[in-house]
Amino acid sequence: MGLLHADRLFPIEEGARALARALHGSVKDLPIVSPHGHTDPRWFAENEAFPDPARLFVTPDHYVFRMLHSQGIPLEAMGVPRADGGPTETDGRTIWRLFAANYHLFRGTPSRLWLDHAFSEVFGLERRLSAGTADASYDHIADCLSRPEFRPRALFERFGIEVIATTESARDDLRWHRMIRESGWQGRVITAYRPDAVVDPEFAGFADNVAALGELTGEDTATWQGYLAAHRKRRAYFKEFGATSTDHGHATARTEDLPQAEAAALLAKALKGTCTPDEADAFRGHMLTEMARMSLDDGLVLQIHPGSFRNHSQPVMDRFGRDKGFDIPTRTDYVRALRPLLSAVGGDPRLTVIVFTLDETAYARELAPLAGVYPALKLGPAWWFHDSPEGMRRFREMTTETAGFMNTVGFNDDTRAFCSIPARHDVARRVDSAFLATLVATGRLDEDEAFEVAQDLAYRLAKQAYRL
Amino acid sequence: MGLLHADRLFPIEEGARALARALHGSVKDLPIVSPHGHTDPRWFAENEAFPDPARLFVTPDHYVFRMLHSQGIPLEAMGVPRADGGPTETDGRTIWRLFAANYHLFRGTPSRLWLDHAFSEVFGLERRLSAGTADASYDHIADCLSRPEFRPRALFERFGIEVIATTESARDDLRWHRMIRESGWQGRVITAYRPDAVVDPEFAGFADNVAALGELTGEDTATWQGYLAAHRKRRAYFKEFGATSTDHGHATARTEDLPQAEAAALLAKALKGTCTPDEADAFRGHMLTEMARMSLDDGLVLQIHPGSFRNHSQPVMDRFGRDKGFDIPTRTDYVRALRPLLSAVGGDPRLTVIVFTLDETAYARELAPLAGVYPALKLGPAWWFHDSPEGMRRFREMTTETAGFMNTVGFNDDTRAFCSIPARHDVARRVDSAFLATLVATGRLDEDEAFEVAQDLAYRLAKQAYRL
Amino acid sequence: MGLLHADRLFPIEEGARALARALHGSVKDLPIVSPHGHTDPRWFAENEAFPDPARLFVTPDHYVFRMLHSQGIPLEAMGVPRADGGPTETDGRTIWRLFAANYHLFRGTPSRLWLDHAFSEVFGLERRLSAGTADASYDHIADCLSRPEFRPRALFERFGIEVIATTESARDDLRWHRMIRESGWQGRVITAYRPDAVVDPEFAGFADNVAALGELTGEDTATWQGYLAAHRKRRAYFKEFGATSTDHGHATARTEDLPQAEAAALLAKALKGTCTPDEADAFRGHMLTEMARMSLDDGLVLQIHPGSFRNHSQPVMDRFGRDKGFDIPTRTDYVRALRPLLSAVGGDPRLTVIVFTLDETAYARELAPLAGVYPALKLGPAWWFHDSPEGMRRFREMTTETAGFMNTVGFNDDTRAFCSIPARHDVARRVDSAFLATLVATGRLDEDEAFEVAQDLAYRLAKQAYRL
Incomplete structure (x- = not known):
């Protein structure tokens, strides 16, 4: 029978399974929209084996x-x-x-x-x-x-990828994206603006990073206005290479909306390396609100990815460095943390803020109630360790009743494992088909609606939320 | 087929579905007991369209x-x-x-x-x-x-409402309740005592509210004894209009059992407006224990509804005021918070304290273990955003194994949407029937017991817990 | 039909139920391995009715x-x-x-x-x-x-118990274990080392307990080196009576890895009774790391059982004493708490640390990600109030996707209710069979693998993790 069960991840009961199969059949061949991930643009630029x-x-x-x-x-x-x-x-x-x-x-x-x-x-x-x-x-x-x-481009086409976003640091020269563009290949590979290294005072080399950002943009990033202007220029540069979003991976979901003079003073301290941990956190949090304000101007979607305790094992960090599987989710609060940003700009329907969580307890308690009322806020899909059949099921079961489907943004594969991209989208489409079939079988949704929602979840919401 | 699926919310598998249908059939026409809600008594008093x-x-x-x-x-x-x-x-x-x-x-x-x-x-x-x-x-x-x-009274009768409780502020004159009583109409509409405005030092106009409470009762509410006496008088007045419960909606579940002199001193500070936030919280918490003591005398059931962050958006609060959909659940701890009250009076089986939560993580971890041992403590049903098919299912799955059914209190519709009352009770009865049918189908409950429990959950427990 | 439903706890749908029945059939008669519990060794020593x-x-x-x-x-x-x-x-x-x-x-x-x-x-x-x-x-x-x-020994044999661990305090003379051994009876009843009374500065009589530990071992437990040596001797003594594990029931999961001089100073303060609560907590936390280091030498498995708020009702504590059903689970953090121990010894595959939780929110968020990467860390089964069909199901659903099965350790009955031991293992075997059958039915596991995993969960993992 091969490696794959044809009805994998569908409900067990035959009636609901048949409907899930039909729903999945209606979306399984839709193009892949991958609005957030970590594939290497060099693959598509060089197209090496x-x-x-x-x-x-x-x-x-x-x-x-x-x-x-x-x-x-x-x-x-x-x-x-x-x-x-x-x-x-x-x-x-x-x-x-x-x-x-x-x-x-x-x-x-x-x-x-x-x-x-x-x-x-x-x-x-x-x-x-x-x-x-x-x-x-x-x-x-x-x-x-x-x-x-x-080769990468052939697989890209075979996988039916309509568009894929990579993630680059604020100072990246986007050379691979340029090379892709100049190659004439038609695959749509876009970037996303990830400024952690220049907005987090605790990031290794923060002051140098900010100085380099200044050189890159011709702005005096030692001043608050110059620093903001440099971000604006880099965002515009990233937009030239297709970016429709920014991405922010802070340890907490804290946001702030500080008076400008106070933010400027924090920047000065951060550049001198004299921020307390709380001040560093406040600065990061304030920068989310600044980024949201820039988004109102340039239309980039703001993604917040909080809650990972990075590099948990000191011996492994010392021996192998970052990103070695030792990032561990932590408890994350959103209600108080997001309030400054949401009070500042959350009522503006022109803005899209997509928030993710590694703390599933926030789904029903905090995130669905927030996304279910603030015009600017949308829920990112089940993330990282929760990007799994049970994790996705919990996401739908705990967010849909309060936030509905339209305050979610479809699926993110969020991966650097290129060959897993079709698999991950297939899992998401199957889990959503199963969820929708269950709603129909239990009288909570009409069948014709389930087919519409299946299209939304597999394709339309991602394009719409990420403005692709 | 119309708008409603006949087997909605039942298990999908046919055998369990048939049993759920039978269980639901045995309770679907029971009268509605609505012991906690927010319908407007004026509707029933004036009976206008x-x-x-x-x-x-x-x-x-x-x-x-x-x-x-x-x-x-x-x-x-x-x-x-x-x-x-x-x-x-x-x-x-x-x-x-x-x-x-x-x-x-x-x-x-x-x-x-x-x-x-x-x-x-x-x-x-x-x-x-x-x-x-x-x-x-x-x-x-x-x-x-x-x-x-x-018209309201006709619908009340058509809905099969045996009794409905509204909620009135401590200073309410209960005129509509009086008008209902004097009208000779037989519908049982009772009130409940909600003293937030006169027990919360941070409530807008607290000192004035307490002074007005004094005038209303002829007590010197500037003194601790007079203040307590005023509460006792108002509770007695509310009882005249059928009240069997009080209701308390604090931001946290904190309780205190302070020495009387300390409580008196806090009242004095609160009236002067000089309480720190922590003192205000302590005072609110202490008043829950005082209310519990009064309940031992007058028999009113004490309801605790903690954990909502009210009016989250400042711009919406400024423009539209309170209760505009911007109340967001927060993490709430019960183990340490309820301990002072429970140590003071929780062992007394004459008292009934019903605790609700917006933080589902407390169901299995804190609330079921507490309600499963303290004689006075009962669990309120799935509340607010969790008053939904998935929310109710999670409530049963996460509380029953430790607290059983008899430490729960049936269903609260908790609504001001009058026409939704039959719908909400129907959803609760269906979800409970589905849960019971699943227990029977998996050998955890005998069928005859399931029919008994269905009666308990749909009707008997609410009457008993709320002394109706 | 008797008291027991033959297919209890299996999936409802017939196909999955049939597979669960077959899986359970393949493990239901396996011997019982009970590596953690609270039966009284005196029962087996005296064998009285x-x-x-x-x-x-x-x-x-x-x-x-x-x-x-x-x-x-x-x-x-x-x-x-x-x-x-x-x-x-x-x-x-x-x-x-x-x-x-x-x-x-x-x-x-x-x-x-x-x-x-x-x-x-x-x-x-x-x-x-x-x-x-x-x-x-x-x-x-x-x-x-x-x-x-x-009688106890006859039931032990009838229950098919291959080995059972009891739990004894560090100062216990293990007389009943000695009596069992000397009786010639072949039942394998082993002890486990539980040193709470001599590692927790807040334990009643701590200084006296430590002094007595010194007398028992001939070590000067007023000194840090003597104190550690006394533990080593007691561990060796417990090993003589079959112990393969130690057990630690602290209020939190806090660990520390302090400089030795600092630990020594804390011991001195603890013996004088002058530790602050935070210092007491630090000392307990540090002792977990010391115990882990001893485990590297003597091979005993380290069990951490945190998160219970003991003796919640003061009146009940006063009237009846400890362990009267008033121990209530609390929120517990693991990510920061376990880091000192894990950074010190968590990378060593010779060590086994088994962590339990009363806070289910940590399963998917913290514990599975930690156990899914640290070589020394394994997850204990669903514990205490969560040792139930729904609790065990949640454990599998929330840990397996990130930690897999091999980072779990089979079942613990953890009971002093002797006659419930076969029942508890039966429940665990049924719930696991149901979980595995569901994975197969939804295409997440092949059938032949499910039979292998069923053996692991019912028997092999417990023996292996506890080195039995």
Whole structure:
């Protein structure tokens, strides 16, 4: 029967399952709109072959290597690079065998769904990965990767991607985006403005980053007005490369709407490195409101991604650096935190603020009630660890009754694992189809409406919310 | 098939659905006991016709206008009155068309269930509301409202309401309740004692309110003993008009059991307006324990409704005033907060304290364990935003295993939307029937017991807990 | 049909139910591994008959007497002993009748499942307990208890217990464990090291407890090195009686990794009774890291059981003492709390730290992400109030997607209610079978894998994680 169950993620009862199947059938071939993610624009710019199966599926995917590590496998054994450049495993086949021999660890996880989908639909594999199938699958995938139809642009087209957004730092020169544009290739790859390094006083090298931002824009970023002007210029530059959104990954959801003189004074302290932690937090929070004000002018959608405790293990941070699977969600409050921004600009329907959470307890208690009344606020989809069948189901069950569907923004795959993109959208479309079928089967929605909403969730809301 | 699915909210699997249908059949025609709500006693006193469809269904219903507002529709366009008396839409048909054209926003929400139920069961409409059906439905409902059988008392009787409680402020003269009583009409409409304005030092006009309470009762409310005596007199007065409960809507669940001298000193500061926020909170918290002590004397049931952050948007508060859909639930702790009150009086089975929550995370973690051991404590039903099919299901799933059914108090409709009352009780009875049927189908309850519990949840527990 | 539904706790839909039945069939007769619990080793040492039905099922079971108390029944009426030795009900039959007449209170609770299972499977009763069946069931159970095949060792064997762990305080002489060993009986009853009384500066008699620990071990526990050495000796002593784990029940999950001099200074203050609450908390937290370091040497598994607010009612504490059903779960943070310990030793795969929670909001947000990456960390099963069908389901639904199955440790019955042990393991095996069947039915797991995982969850993981 292959790796994929045809009715996966649908309701179990046959009547509801049949309807879910029909709903999914009506959306499964819609183009993919990927308004937020972390693919590397260089792939599409250079269109080089991906190196080998392990470097495609294991080494760069924190979901994969964190699970193996949790069972005692050193990160080095999976080829994760060390901060000091020390030795790690470099043989793709050795890494792949380790991965395959531990594939049972992914039972019941979304990684398993994504991987099996890619193995099956992208590479045509039919047998479950295991120690026994490791070499055959490695050889098969490696062979595929050597062929032109598995290069990034070919896969982009085969995946039916209508538009994909990458994420670049405020100081990025967007060279790969420029190269894509100049290549004449028609794939729509756009950027998004991520200014953490120049709005967070606690970011490594903040003062230098801000100074460099000044050089880049010809503004005196040591002054508050010059600093704001530099942001405006960079936003405009990012817009030239298709950006329709900005993205902000703070530790908390705090926003502030400070008097301008106070914000200016905080910037000065931040540049001197004398902010207290609370002042740094206030500055970050105030900058969200400034960004929202800029959005009223330039139309960029504001995304807030709070609540991750980054680099939780000091030894792993020291040895391997950032982003090694040790970012852990924390409790996050939104009601008081978002109030300054929402009181300032939340009533303006020209603005779109999309808020995400890693704290599911906020869905029904805080976020749905807020998004269900403020014109500017929309809910981002289930995020990160919650971007899973159960997580997506909880998102719908806990937000829909108060926020409805139209205050949500469709799906974000949020991934750097390129081959998982079709899988992730497929999972989202299936979970939403199942949810809608259940509403119909329990008399909470008419069938014709369910087909309309399915289109909204799979395609229309993402385009509309992100202005794509 | 009309607007309502006959098996709505029942389990999908046919066997469990059949049992849920039978359970619901055994309770669906029971009288409605509505022990906590916000209908206007003036309706039943004067028995005037409701003005028009928009003023019945849109303008007064914060669930409805907040959802429309969330999509950018100004509150003025729905006829919501402005604080400054400035212009808002006054044409009922215009408001209704706007509502109808946006009816798709309510897909998947409980408002949709309540509205369709009222449209269908109260007014006999058969087609889904939409731009296309707006005028016809408006005309039909308007025509109904002009007829005697749609006046408040007639609907009260048609709805099968055995008793309904309204909520009045401590200083209310209860004139409408008096008028109902003197009219000779037999409908049982009772009041409930809501003293927020005279127990919360941060309530607008607190000192004046307390002084007025003194005048009303002939007590010297500037003294602690006089203040308590005034409460006792008002409670007795409310009891004359049927009150069996008091109601308290503080921002937190904090209770205190202070020495009397300390409480007296706080009152003095509160009257002078010199309480710190923490002192104000302590005073409110202490008054809950005083109210509980008074309940031991006069038998009134104490209701605690904590956890709403009121009037979240300052611009909306400034322009439209309180209660405009901007009350947002917050995280609420109960374990430490309720301890002073529970240690003081929670062991006394003569007392009934009913606690509600807007923070569902407390159901299984805090509230069910507390209600499952303290004789005086009972759990109020799923409240406000959680008064929905998913919210009610979560309430049962997260409280029953630790608190059982008998430490809950049946259903509260808690509404000012009169026509939604039968709908809301119907939703509760269906969700409970579904829950019970699921317990039976999974071997956790015998079928004969399920029928008994269904009666408890739909009727008996509310009467018993509220002493009706 | 008797007291037990053959397909209890399985999915309702027939296909998934059939698979759950098959999965359960494959594990239901596996031996019971009970790595954490509170049975009394004296039972197995002396092998005396249990006194009477009420003293077996009512008086010692806080789940039972707290529910009856919540409805106003005094603890005295259930024979719960008073702290002052004052009178309580002593007639077993009287207590039993009270229990039976209130058996409806347990509808929908796990206690009902456990009790019915014991009544049916252990004692062969066939009719539901009620006032009407009270005397007959009392007589029947009392008769059974007088027979040799209902003595503790006989039941231990009949229940198929492969190994059971009790929990003893650090200063316990383990006399009953010694007596079991010396008796020649082959039942495997092991101890676990619970040092709360000698690591918690706020524990009653802390300084005396530590001094006594010194005498017991011949170490000078007034010094930091002597104190640590005393722990090492006691751990070694407990290991002689089979211990494979230590257990720590702090109010919070706080850990610290202090410089040794600072820890030594805190010990000195603690012994003088001059610790502030924060210092006491820091000391407890630091001792967890010390215990983890000792575990690296001696191989004992470290269990952390945080988050209970103990003895919530002061009047009940005064009248009846500790452990009277008034321990209430509280909100617990893990991300910051566990970081010092995890940064110190969490990367070491030789160590096993098992963390439990009473705050389910941490499952998906904090605990699964932590256990899904740290080699040393594993998740304990759903605990205490959450050790129930809904609680276990939530545990799997909220942890599996991020932590997988292999970072969990099977089931703990955690009980002092001996006759409920087979019932509790049966509930866990059923709920897990249902969960696995649902994964298969929704295409998230292959059927052959489900059978393997069922073995893991019912048997293998507990043995492996606890090194049994």
